[in-house]
Amino acid sequence: MRLKNIPFKEGKLNVDIENEDMPFVVVYCQGEAKLTYLPNHGETKVITHQGRVKRVKFDEGEEF
Template identity: 65%
Template sequence: MELNNKALVICDGKVKVADLPQHGETKIVTHQGKVKRVKWDEGEEF
């Protein structure tokens, strides 16, 4: 069984789970105290 790092976001009783990228940034954007969106910016070392 392969274990990956995960992002767990909870807002208004809703739960989202997503795998985190190997290299990159994950941004959680909020608006008026609620989660609006989750953005992933993946990259690769050169």
């Protein structure tokens, strides 16, 4: 799975952005935070339903 759990305490989320050299997204829903890196090319969609995140969909396409 591409999404990694991010542990946090006391309502504070710490992500070290100094060591990251790729673009990334943090998704927070229902007390859980998850981080995923974005692909070099393609689309990444966050699918929601009734105010909750249901899935994160990656469409990197095909090379011709």
